[in-house]
Amino acid sequence: MGRSISNTIRKVPAFFPFVILFITFASFTYAGCKVNDAGSSTEDEKKEEEIAADKGCQADNAMPVDLCGEMGEGWIFCDDFESSEPLEDRYFEYVSQNGSFVIADTVGRGGGRGLRVDFKQGRVENGNLKFSFGRHQDASAGNKAVSPNENFHEIYWRFDLCHEADWVGGGGYKLTRSMTLMEGWKQGHIAHVWDGGPQQRHLRMDPASGIDEQGYVVSTRYNDFDNLRWLGAVNGKDAIFHPDSVGKWYSIEVRVKLNTPGESDGIFEFWIDGELQAGRDDYNWHGDFNQNPDNPGINAIFLENYWNNGAIANQTRYFDNFVVSTQRIGPLIHDP
Numbered sequence: 001m002g003r004s005i006s007n008t009i010r011k012v013p014a015f016f017p018f019v020i021l022f023i024t025f026a027s028f029t030y031a032g033c034k035v036n037d038a039g040s041s042t043e044d045e046k047k048e049e050e051i052a053a054d055k056g057c058q059a060d061n062a063m064p065v066d067l068c069g070e071m072g073e074g075w076i077f078c079d080d081f082e083s084s085e086p087l088e089d090r091y092f093e094y095v096s097q098n099g100s101f102v103i104a105d106t107v108g109r110g111g112g113r114g115l116r117v118d119f120k121q122g123r124v125e126n127g128n129l130k131f132s133f134g135r136h137q138d139a140s141a142g143n144k145a146v147s148p149n150e151n152f153h154e155i156y157w158r159f160d161l162c163h164e165a166d167w168v169g170g171g172g173y174k175l176t177r178s179m180t181l182m183e184g185w186k187q188g189h190i191a192h193v194w195d196g197g198p199q200q201r202h203l204r205m206d207p208a209s210g211i212d213e214q215g216y217v218v219s220t221r222y223n224d225f226d227n228l229r230w231l232g233a234v235n236g237k238d239a240i241f242h243p244d245s246v247g248k249w250y251s252i253e254v255r256v257k258l259n260t261p262g263e264s265d266g267i268f269e270f271w272i273d274g275e276l277q278a279g280r281d282d283y284n285w286h287g288d289f290n291q292n293p294d295n296p297g298i299n300a301i302f303l304e305n306y307w308n309n310g311a312i313a314n315q316t317r318y319f320d321n322f323v324v325s326t327q328r329i330g331p332l333i334h335d336p
């Protein structure tokens with residue numbers, strides 16, 4: 001999203017000389033610290049950049065800062081977090097958790113802005129962001145939806161992720177999921193991507209559905225565990241949360257395709273830096289639920305920082321460049 005900067009000039013003739021004096025003083029005091037085309041930054045930004053670099057999440061010149069200036073083929077949404085518009089304008093729910101999950105200057109993958117998450121020891125909910133698209137039954141979930149009259153049966157999404165270099169505790173449980181969200185937050189397919197494997201050092205896809213194999217909605221509310229079908233989890237092959245692997249940026253991409261009505265041919269797979277980690281193409285996500293074109297398809301994606309039994313340390317991770325598409329996106333890194 002493009003950055004928008006507005007300047008307001010007000011008339012204050014009586015104080016004009018003082019204003020000139022103040023501007024001169026302010027310009028002198030903050031010389032070299034304003035954001036400008038040459039790329040200089042404020043003292044705070046420099047401090048933030050140094051902290052991020054010390055922690056291993058250095059800016060990566062191979063990733064453009066202005067990723068969303070030109071949308072790729074099939075893209076329905078792109079957020080490089082460079083926009084100064086509030087997140088609430090483009091996400092139907094944003095939980096900053098008292099400022100723990102926020103947009104911050106210079107922490108992005110390309111050196112611009114990104115999302116910083118400060119996990120707090122013992123805290124379970126560390127903030128989340130909820131994006132919606134396509135047809136919705138729930139007014140609140142649908143009120144910011146992109147392409148609200150369309151049904152999406154196949155979707156790709158990607159984002160960049162970096163955990164600081166001394167990060168501990170595996171992947172910290174929840175990371176992202178797509179779903180079919182219905183009236184009252186009943187759920188159809190839920191494509192969970194969270195941590196798993198030995199010492200929770202891998203990403204794991206863990207598909208579930210609140211629609212039975214015949215296509216009837218059995219979910220009665222959000223996370224209705226008593227009524228969910230678990231379809232079979234698979235761990236990704238790379239241990240990106242191993243202590244030797246944190247401290248650098250990864251591109252995470254996920255694909256979900258709902259099954260053909262009545263067939264067990266639904267897809268769930270994911271890549272890290274363009275390399276396939278895990279995938280299956282035999283899931284019965286929805287029975288024949290999507291035979292009816294009035295029924296919603298895939299319509300929400302969450303980015304999450306929910307540590308089931310409380311974060312084990314005060315520590316930080318970063319997100320950038322969230323893209324949602326109907327086609328494969330790829331890592332988006334420029335060749336060196």
Ligand SMILES: [Ca+2]
Pocket residue numbers: 065080081082108109110112113114320321
């Ligand atoms: Ca960015």
